[in-house]
Amino acid sequence: xxxxxTDVTLTYPDGESRLTALDRVTLxxxxxxxxxxxxxxxxxxxxxxxVAATLITPDHGTVTIDGTTTTGMxxxxxxxxxxxxxxxxxxxxxxxxxxxxxxxxxxxxxxxGRSPAKARTRALELLDAVGLADQAGRRPHQLSGGxxxxxxxxxxxxxxxxxxxxxxxxSALDHERGAAVIDLITRLTHRQAAATVLVxxxxxxxxxxxxxxxxxxxxxxxxxPAG
Amino acid sequence: MFVAWRDLKFAKGRFALMGTVIVxxxxxxxxxxxxxxxxxxxxxxxxxxxxxxxxxxDAPGGGQDLSYADSTxxxxxxxxxxxxxxxxxxxxxxxxxxxxxxxxxxTGVSVFGVRPGSPLAPGSGEIDDGSVVLSTPAADDLGLxxxxxxxxxxxxxxxxxxxxxxxxxxxxxxxxxxxxxxxxAPPAAADGPTATVVALxxxxxxxxxxxxxxxxxxxxxxxxxxxAIGSYTSExxxxxxxxxxxxxxxxxxxxxxxxxxxxxxxxxVAVLKALGASTAGLLKDALGQALVLLAGGTLVGTGIAAAxxxxxxxxxxxxLLTPATVLFPAAVMVLLGALGAAxxxxxxxxxxxxxxxxxxx
Ligand SMILES: Nc1ncnc2c1ncn2[C@@H]1O[C@H](COP(=O)(O)OP(=O)(O)OP(=O)(O)O)[C@@H](O)[C@H]1O
Ligand SMILES: [Mg+2]
Numbered sequence: 001x002x003x004x005x006t007d008v009t010l011t012y013p014d015g016e017s018r019l020t021a022l023d024r025v026t027l028x029x030x031x032x033x034x035x036x037x038x039x040x041x042x043x044x045x046x047x048x049x050x051v052a053a054t055l056i057t058p059d060h061g062t063v064t065i066d067g068t069t070t071t072g073m074x075x076x077x078x079x080x081x082x083x084x085x086x087x088x089x090x091x092x093x094x095x096x097x098x099x100x101x102x103x104x105x106x107x108x109x110x111x112x113g114r115s116p117a118k119a120r121t122r123a124l125e126l127l128d129a130v131g132l133a134d135q136a137g138r139r140p141h142q143l144s145g146g147x148x149x150x151x152x153x154x155x156x157x158x159x160x161x162x163x164x165x166x167x168x169x170x171s172a173l174d175h176e177r178g179a180a181v182i183d184l185i186t187r188l189t190h191r192q193a194a195a196t197v198l199v200x201x202x203x204x205x206x207x208x209x210x211x212x213x214x215x216x217x218x219x220x221x222x223x224x225p226a227g
Numbered sequence: 228m229f230v231a232w233r234d235l236k237f238a239k240g241r242f243a244l245m246g247t248v249i250v251x252x253x254x255x256x257x258x259x260x261x262x263x264x265x266x267x268x269x270x271x272x273x274x275x276x277x278x279x280x281x282x283x284x285d286a287p288g289g290g291q292d293l294s295y296a297d298s299t300x301x302x303x304x305x306x307x308x309x310x311x312x313x314x315x316x317x318x319x320x321x322x323x324x325x326x327x328x329x330x331x332x333x334t335g336v337s338v339f340g341v342r343p344g345s346p347l348a349p350g351s352g353e354i355d356d357g358s359v360v361l362s363t364p365a366a367d368d369l370g371l372x373x374x375x376x377x378x379x380x381x382x383x384x385x386x387x388x389x390x391x392x393x394x395x396x397x398x399x400x401x402x403x404x405x406x407x408x409x410x411x412a413p414p415a416a417a418d419g420p421t422a423t424v425v426a427l428x429x430x431x432x433x434x435x436x437x438x439x440x441x442x443x444x445x446x447x448x449x450x451x452x453x454x455a456i457g458s459y460t461s462e463x464x465x466x467x468x469x470x471x472x473x474x475x476x477x478x479x480x481x482x483x484x485x486x487x488x489x490x491x492x493x494x495x496v497a498v499l500k501a502l503g504a505s506t507a508g509l510l511k512d513a514l515g516q517a518l519v520l521l522a523g524g525t526l527v528g529t530g531i532a533a534a535x536x537x538x539x540x541x542x543x544x545x546x547l548l549t550p551a552t553v554l555f556p557a558a559v560m561v562l563l564g565a566l567g568a569a570x571x572x573x574x575x576x577x578x579x580x581x582x583x584x585x586x587x588x
Contacts, residue, residue: 046584049584050581050584053501053584055501055580055581055584056581076505079500079503079504079505079506080503080505081503082501082502082503083502083503083504084503086503088501088502088583088584090498090501090583090584091584094494094498094583096230096233096495096498096499097237097495098230098233098234098236098237098238099230099233103229103233106229107229107230107499107502108502108503110229111499111502111503111504111505111508112503139237155502159503167584
């Protein structure tokens with residue numbers, strides 16, 4: 001198991017009282033499998049992702065990434081953990097305007113202090129995997145929305161993460177491109193043996209994922225295993 | 228610096244604009260520094276060049292400040308100092324500002340009267356009651372060569388030599404004997420003034436306070452005596468004030484620029500943090516970027532200032548080009564600019580990586 005959420009409860013301040021965004025959520029994601037999380041707006045999907053990404057500390061419960069429990073870690077330790085173990089595919093591509101597609105990926109190796117030459121090779125390899133081999137030298141404003149989203153995905157894989165977190169990857173894309181992106185993430189999950197959580201409110205593309213979990217009012221419901 | 232370098236190139240226009248502002252401010256600071264030093268030298272070089280460490284003035288009454296213009300010391304005061312233990316040399320020095328005329332040329336000069344053979348004047352062996360030593364700017368202004376004659380406050384004098392470039396209160400110095408000087412000075416009290424001040428060479432054993440009391444003088448170090456030159460304090464003070472303001476303005480402008488720049492890229496910073504970039508690394512990169520801009524701008528500005536300074540050196544413009552007048556302000560610019568940038572870049576610390584998630588940007 002590569003990502004464990006155990007009994008996670010998260011509340012936000014809401015006037016006098018507190019609003020429960022996640023209510024005793026337990027989720028295990030094994031390596032090389034993709035769990036889609038669906039649910040209506042406001043159900044807690046983004047909150048779940050933020051907790052798994054170590055960007056929010058839950059009120060209660062534990063998050064375990066590749067065997068490391070994050071409880072009690074300092075902010076610096078969490079940053080290191082994110083850098084080495086977690087890949088995030090943002091809802092908006094969030095590319096840096098001054099960097100070319102290849103450099104968007106190379107920056108990941110830079111912040112990890114790794115060899116620039118190897119990073120370049122790896123970046124081009126990943127861009128090739130997402131079908132952008134010939135766009136490596138382009139800046140974000142020279143790429144289409146779908147191409148940007150694919151760079152965003154390739155970047156998340158640059159440091160070979162154990163856990164891949166994907167936030168509404170299709171919200172800015174049309175139907176066809178959306179399907180292609182989900183398909184790409186599914187393939188890469190298997191290829192990289194990542195434990196992937198994909199959050200979306202749109203079930204239409206989820207034909208090839210390993211399982212679909214549903215959140216409603218902060219409660220997570222997993223499908224009863226077939227058999 | 229991976230992203231920082233690319234941002235510099237990508238946002239060329241913005242950084243070029245800021246760089247130009249830094250160049251212009253540095254240029255202004257450089258020119259002002261050279262001018263301050265140049266003007267200062269014209270004002271005080273005759274005093275700072277004296278082979279003496281202390282200057283004794285006639286003690287002014289009524290809480291007045293020391294002044295080269297108002298002081299007159301008598302022979303008694305001078306001899307009192309000459310007898311004081313620890314004083315290796317006590318030389319009377321007379322100072323007046325008057326006009327010198329040679330043919331149809333005329334210029335304001337400072338007359339420095341010394342005893343014949345006194346170490347205070349360059350080439351004092353050639354000074355007597357009829358011949359004087361001119362500083363180079365005095366000789367140039369009057370168009371005089373050794374052997375020529377000219378008129379000084381109604382006296383006909385011969386140029387014995389042209390030596391040094393001493394200047395006092397923005398006028399070139401003419402070294403004369405005390406007798407010649409006395410004829411240019413305003414008429415004075417009963418036993419007649421010997422000089423304006425006494426230039427002293429002392430050692431640590433000298434009890435200045437006791438000697439001052441005995442002689443009725445007030446003694447200050449040579450450097451402190453500069454404020455007794457009428458215009459020096461106010462002139463130097465206002466130029467230094469201007470320079471100080473320019474330093475403050477540059478720090479503020481640079482701070483404002485990097486504040487806006489940091490706010491503009493806070494979304495990028497949030498993304499980098501979410502991806503695992505450390506805050507320390509991001510701060511280092513941003514500061515490095517600011518330093519590149521600052522160093523580049525300061526280098527160009529200082530270069531132009533030095534080039535302009537070299538161009539006007541030797542002309543009538545009192546511009547002093549030395550490492551101290553050029554490199555010191557450049558270093559201060561970089562330091563203060565970095566401080567301003569650091570204060571604005573600090574807000575990187577408070578950017579929350581959580582904002583990179585979701586669609587709200
Ligand atoms: N920072 C916050 N402060 C207070 N309440 C919050 C905050 N973020 C989210 N919430 C609340 O927590 C609940 C869950 O929000 P969350 O963003 O996780 O929902 P979501 O499932 O991602 O919705 P959507 O599909 O619209 O993105 C919502 O009721 C929301 O209003
Ligand atoms: Mg959401």
